[in-house]
Amino acid sequence: MERVTRWLESPGAHLAAAGVITAGMVAGLAARLLQQPQFVVDHVLGVAIAIATLPLLVSLALQVIQGNFSVDLLALLSIGTAFLLHQYWVAAIVVLMLSGGQTLESYATRRASAVLTALARRMPQIAHRLPDHADVAIDAIEVGDQLVVYPHEVCPVDGIVTAGRGSMDESYLTGEPYQIAKAPGVRVLSGSINGDSALTIQATQRASDSRYAKIVEVLHASEENRPKMQRLADRLGSYYTPLAVAVALASWLLSGHSERFLAVLVIATPCPLLISIPVAIIGAISVGARLGIIIKDPSILEKLDSCHVLIVDKTGTLTYGKPSLTYVKTFGEHSRSRVLAFAASMERYSKHPLAGAVLAAAASEQLDLPEVVEVAESPGAGLQGRIDGHRVMVTGRGKLAPGLLEQLPPIEPGLECVLLIDDALAAVLHFADEPRRESQPLLRHLGTNHAMQQVILLSGDRPAEVALFAAGMGITEAYGGMSPEQKVKFVRDKTQQQRTMYLGDGINDAPAMMAATAGIALGVNSDITSEAAGAVILQSTLSSVDELIHLGHRMRRIALASAVGGMGLSLVGMAAAAFGLISPMQGAIAQEVIDLLSILNSLRMILPVNTLSDFESPAAATSVPQPVD
Numbered sequence: 001m002e003r004v005t006r007w008l009e010s011p012g013a014h015l016a017a018a019g020v021i022t023a024g025m026v027a028g029l030a031a032r033l034l035q036q037p038q039f040v041v042d043h044v045l046g047v048a049i050a051i052a053t054l055p056l057l058v059s060l061a062l063q064v065i066q067g068n069f070s071v072d073l074l075a076l077l078s079i080g081t082a083f084l085l086h087q088y089w090v091a092a093i094v095v096l097m098l099s100g101g102q103t104l105e106s107y108a109t110r111r112a113s114a115v116l117t118a119l120a121r122r123m124p125q126i127a128h129r130l131p132d133h134a135d136v137a138i139d140a141i142e143v144g145d146q147l148v149v150y151p152h153e154v155c156p157v158d159g160i161v162t163a164g165r166g167s168m169d170e171s172y173l174t175g176e177p178y179q180i181a182k183a184p185g186v187r188v189l190s191g192s193i194n195g196d197s198a199l200t201i202q203a204t205q206r207a208s209d210s211r212y213a214k215i216v217e218v219l220h221a222s223e224e225n226r227p228k229m230q231r232l233a234d235r236l237g238s239y240y241t242p243l244a245v246a247v248a249l250a251s252w253l254l255s256g257h258s259e260r261f262l263a264v265l266v267i268a269t270p271c272p273l274l275i276s277i278p279v280a281i282i283g284a285i286s287v288g289a290r291l292g293i294i295i296k297d298p299s300i301l302e303k304l305d306s307c308h309v310l311i312v313d314k315t316g317t318l319t320y321g322k323p324s325l326t327y328v329k330t331f332g333e334h335s336r337s338r339v340l341a342f343a344a345s346m347e348r349y350s351k352h353p354l355a356g357a358v359l360a361a362a363a364s365e366q367l368d369l370p371e372v373v374e375v376a377e378s379p380g381a382g383l384q385g386r387i388d389g390h391r392v393m394v395t396g397r398g399k400l401a402p403g404l405l406e407q408l409p410p411i412e413p414g415l416e417c418v419l420l421i422d423d424a425l426a427a428v429l430h431f432a433d434e435p436r437r438e439s440q441p442l443l444r445h446l447g448t449n450h451a452m453q454q455v456i457l458l459s460g461d462r463p464a465e466v467a468l469f470a471a472g473m474g475i476t477e478a479y480g481g482m483s484p485e486q487k488v489k490f491v492r493d494k495t496q497q498q499r500t501m502y503l504g505d506g507i508n509d510a511p512a513m514m515a516a517t518a519g520i521a522l523g524v525n526s527d528i529t530s531e532a533a534g535a536v537i538l539q540s541t542l543s544s545v546d547e548l549i550h551l552g553h554r555m556r557r558i559a560l561a562s563a564v565g566g567m568g569l570s571l572v573g574m575a576a577a578a579f580g581l582i583s584p585m586q587g588a589i590a591q592e593v594i595d596l597l598s599i600l601n602s603l604r605m606i607l608p609v610n611t612l613s614d615f616e617s618p619a620a621a622t623s624v625p626q627p628v629d
Helices: 002-009 011-033 038-065 072-084 088-112 114-122 211-224 228-255 258-267 272-290 300-306 336-347 353-364 439-449 463-473 484-497 510-515 543-578 584-606
Strands: 126-129 134-137 146-149 159-163 166-169 179-182 199-203 293-295 309-312 324-330 373-378 382-387 390-395 415-421 424-432 454-458 477-479 500-504 518-522 535-537
Touching (some): 038 072, 228 258, 300 543, 336 353, 336 382, 336 415, 353 415, 353 424, 439 454, 454 484, 463 477, 500 510, 535 543
Parallel strands (some): 309 500
Antiparallel strands (some): 146 199, 166 179, 293 535, 324 424, 373 382
């Protein structure tokens, strides 16, 4: 019984209902053309209406149980009244309108979600399991299984390389072109594209728990998430329904014609009309995906316009998160070139923000990088491996034993990492992280174009460094040395006073994001599986923040135009029906046209536009704007 109920609620049931009622109407028309008795025509239509109305009755019953008296109830009243008045053709048209609207919604959802569907299709369905290279379904892979990833294949699960050396393209996951070397001990991510060499990996996650699967899961969950705007439409319907019934009753009582009651109800039945809002939302999710913006909570599209306080993180958000090496301090008899070559050899197998800076410095000095074996990277502990028989570790000063810590120079502004060789201090590498070129212009743009009244900088970096950075950005309110708990308290208190937008890297800032009105995670370090951010920007560019705001504004404008405009036309039709200017049959046809126009207007959300932003990024000032397709 439960399975039957679920099917009756499904889009397939509404499609079947549309087919049944269409067949019934064709059969009824044929019976009339063949000059069959009227009771035959009525019987054919009645049976078709009874069958096709079943999914609607199940849906309405569930709504009533949940206390949701939406405009769908008008449909039930219209169909019931048409039956009582023997207006079977009118009832059939109403049923066709409802089931056809649900079918159109299903089509629009598939069309608007084409990008999201492509993500799921891209994932391989089989993997090659050792020892016999047998092809197995990825759902059958267990943690600890040894798998072979052939050249140019998509990696099926998260894991660790156990044999082979090569590289993987992780751009599909990170939003940037990124080829990273792979060797035994290095992690791999599902969804990455393997290079020219076969790699043997050990699965560390089941396919359903891997990173790529989580991306697809988040995208599909965002489609089903009903944001505040949709609930607002339901509340609007709760006022509209009694109004329509009152007008229908008044027209009947004042005129004495029961057909006017039916005509008003028929033209006041805008069930597919309210479909226009989720169609616009799903379209916005699809457009965002094409722009590299993952909308995890669709309600953020409505919230962004009303946020007037921006709370922003520093490292990786207003800065590039790609530091450059400024100097190397060596210890003992180690030379600068030796420690830099050792550090670069280790960093080839890391995606830490400092890794690129070390590799770039080694490349500029044309250093030969020795081979590393037994590579391992523990979260928060740094890299470990063996080079030329020496035990090498790249870590931070916070992970050092007290004896080693005393040998380090005083802390200076900037970033650093420590190199240990055979557990002895070998070098300290110091880095500087440059501000993004678009940081200051975007902050200024948000204030002038999007009514952002206040910008606050929160950072866990040293207060003196944060204050210096904020002054350069033109930010007057900045707080350094903030722990995650302190950030949460600050954001929560601020959000109680004003609506806030939090922009961070999506990792350490996750709790603060959840406390803000709207949370946005920026950059390649963002964890797509985090529940904190309402949206994740994969390209690691601040100009996408402006695109996201404009995307939300466009979605809201189109959705409200469809809902309010369509409902306004229905009210005009109700007035005409109340005065006897429209018959029930004409009202049913008119409402069908109104509903279709509303849904088609919402489908404008997925049409190409030249640009979704009026912010000109300094980094792209010389480039030609590309249309969104």
